[in-house]
Amino acid sequence: MAKIKDEVIEAQIHHGRRENLRTLFLGQGLAAFNQTQVLEYALGLCIPRIDTNPTAHRLINRFGSLSGVVGAHPDKLKEVAGIGENAAIFLNFLKQFVTYYQNSVKDTKIKIKKPSEAIGYLREVMKTYSTEQFVLLCLDKSGGIIMEQTTTSGDINKVEINLREIVDIVLRVKSASVLIAHNHLNNDVTPSSADIMLTRYMVNILLPLGIDVMDHIVFGSDDDSYSFHDQKILDIFKREHKSFAINKDYEDYWLPDI
Numbered sequence: 001m002a003k004i005k006d007e008v009i010e011a012q013i014h015h016g017r018r019e020n021l022r023t024l025f026l027g028q029g030l031a032a033f034n035q036t037q038v039l040e041y042a043l044g045l046c047i048p049r050i051d052t053n054p055t056a057h058r059l060i061n062r063f064g065s066l067s068g069v070v071g072a073h074p075d076k077l078k079e080v081a082g083i084g085e086n087a088a089i090f091l092n093f094l095k096q097f098v099t100y101y102q103n104s105v106k107d108t109k110i111k112i113k114k115p116s117e118a119i120g121y122l123r124e125v126m127k128t129y130s131t132e133q134f135v136l137l138c139l140d141k142s143g144g145i146i147m148e149q150t151t152t153s154g155d156i157n158k159v160e161i162n163l164r165e166i167v168d169i170v171l172r173v174k175s176a177s178v179l180i181a182h183n184h185l186n187n188d189v190t191p192s193s194a195d196i197m198l199t200r201y202m203v204n205i206l207l208p209l210g211i212d213v214m215d216h217i218v219f220g221s222d223d224d225s226y227s228f229h230d231q232k233i234l235d236i237f238k239r240e241h242k243s244f245a246i247n248k249d250y251e252d253y254w255l256p257d258i
Helices: 002-032 035-046 053-063 066-070 085-105 115-126 164-171 193-209 233-246
Strands: 131-138 145-153 176-182 212-219 226-227
Touching: 002 035, 002 145, 002 164, 035 053, 035 066, 035 085, 066 085, 115 131, 115 176, 115 212, 115 226, 131 164, 145 226, 164 193, 176 193, 193 212, 193 233, 212 233
Parallel strands: 176 212
Antiparallel strands: 131 145, 131 176, 212 226
16 A cells, blocks of 8 residues: 555656646746756656656766767667666667757858848747747847747737746846847737836846847737837837946936837
């Protein structure tokens, strides 16, 4: 009887760990994981109903790092407790998959150096959403996309934005600049007061860290879009922030009707 109870408890812990990692991955991507967690999550995709955390630790201890694990020969991987034929092949596949992927995008990597390129990149996919979506693009110095994160609340009329999570992601992936976008289902692309406030907050938080906010784009259900950059609203926020930083007597700046 005790054995059955232990198995139940173990199953509950295992389910909780997998669900927590899945939620973390969907919310913040692999940037929020350490190497053992990445390996644990990957093993969970090919090993059902077993807690893969101990196996992930054994692999890291044996091969020294995540790269050491995925670069190991399948026969060596199978020497580790918890790794069978399928798991060994899967881990070996990951290395070859990454190499194949990098070669496939090497000559076609998308670069976004100005807001108009982001509008072209995001327009068609934003039109397909049936709920409001928020997209964060983290870019490197050359405009290459480091990370693309999409968030939805599941509510047909709004999407909840956690500014703290956004900033955490931007810092984790070491962005040089960021671009944010979301859609309005009624095709009215006029930014709301919350849209304006979010944009201002991002400018005030990221500019002191040397991270540029390239644009905030609002898409409608058709082809309409609103660019904070094109409408010079971002310029106002950036001048506002600069004045605040150098003027001790700064009190407030008014924002023209938009």
